[in-house]
Structure formats: structure tokens, C-alpha cells
Amino acid sequence: MKKTLALATALLSSSTLANSFDHYLSLGYTQVDASYASESEKMDGVGFTYSRFERRQQIGVILLADYASSSSSALDASYYDVMGGIVYRPEKLNWLRVYPIVGASVFKGNVTSTAPDSDSEMYLSYGVGLQASIPNTKVFFDASYKNIDADFGDASAFNIGIGLRF
Numbered sequence: 089m090k091k092t093l094a095l096a097t098a099l100l101s102s103s104t105l106a107n108s109f110d111h112y113l114s115l116g117y118t119q120v121d122a123s124y125a126s127e128s129e130k131m132d133g134v135g136f137t138y139s140r141f142e143r144r145q146q147i148g149v150i151l152l153a154d155y156a157s158s159s160s161s162a163l164d165a166s167y168y169d170v171m172g173g174i175v176y177r178p179e180k181l182n183w184l185r186v187y188p189i190v191g192a193s194v195f196k197g198n199v200t201s202t203a204p205d206s207d208s209e210m211y212l213s214y215g216v217g218l219q220a221s222i223p224n225t226k227v228f229f230d231a232s233y234k235n236i237d238a239d240f241g242d243a244s245a246f247n248i249g250i251g252l253r254f
Contacts (some may be wrong), residue, residue: 091196110148112139112185112219114230116249118154120167122195124241131156131167132168135247137230139175139185139219150187152217152232154247169193169213169234169245185219193242195237212237226253 095221118135122128141148150173157166170189171235192233196208217232228251 110141114249114251122243131158164198183221
């Protein structure tokens with residue numbers, strides 16, 4: 089009897105804890121633009137965003153991850169990042185969420201036109217984003233822009249996605 093009561097209490101408290109948060113999960117398209125010297129590279133890929141709020145709170149946390157790649161006759165390039173930040177949900181506009189983000193980005197390139205050569209570097213990234221919910225649904229749109237502080241030249245990433253609140 090005591091074990092059953094303890095198990096029921098644990099299950100009830102875990103479901104109450106899960107229901108005390110708003111979770112937002114999105115998947116989308118990522119495009120990375122990198123330019124160096126007289127060359128430029130566009131990479132296409134996928135982005136993932138997860139944010140969480142305690143119910144009726146205006147501040148939450150957000151995590152983002154992106155992967156993109158490109159292949160040409162002279163260069164195979166790939167990019168990935170992991171970023172995080174604080175997300176703000178205005179009280180009067182609770183369908184809107186805005187966030188600054190900071191994290192790390194990695195570029196990996198393989199030169200294939202000459203002797204095979206590979207290089208991989210990690211850089212600081214920062215950016216901003218927003219999420220906007222469609223009224224009376226659990227669906228929302230997500231968009232973010234990231235600047236990559238790369239030493240080889242200019243680099244930036246853009247992500248647009250669609251997600252669900254649960």
C-alpha cells in the first residue's frame with residue numbers, strides 16, 4: 089500500500105511539473121553565407137530551436153542548433169553551431185517571443201581541387217531572433233539571424249522555421 093501511494097504521488101508530481109512549463113520546439117531551414125578574399129560560399133541546412141517558460145512567466149531559456157553544408161568541385165564545406173540565450177515574452181503580447189543568443193560555430197572545409205586539405209575552426213557567434221504564435225493554435229513561426237566572428241572574413245547565418253507549443 090505504501091509503495092502504491094508513493095508511486096502515485098511521484099507520478100502526480102511529475103505530471104504537475106511537466107504541466108507547469110510551456111515548451112516550444114521548431115525545425116527549419118538554415119542558410120549560411122561565408123565570404124573570404126574574393127570567394128563566397130552559400131550553405132544550406134537544417135536548424136532546431138527549443139525554448140521553455142514557466143507558466144505565466146515572461147523570461148525563459150532558449151537553445152538553438154544548426155547544421156549546413158555545401159559541395160562544389162573545389163570545396164566541400166560544412167557548418168554547425170550550438171547557441172543559447174534568454175527569451176522574453178511580453179505580458180501584453182504573449183504570442184511574441186524575442187531573444188538574443190550567443191554560442192559557438194564551427195566551419196569545416198575540405199579543398200578538393202588540389203591536394204586534399206582539411207581545416208576546422210571554432211568561432212564566437214551571436215545574434216537575435218523572434219518567435220510568433222498563430223492565434224488560437226499551438227503553431228508558431230521562428231526566425232533568427234546570427235553573425236559569426238570569423239577571422240577568415242564575413243560569415244552569417246539565417247534560420248526560419250515552424251514549430252509547436254506543448
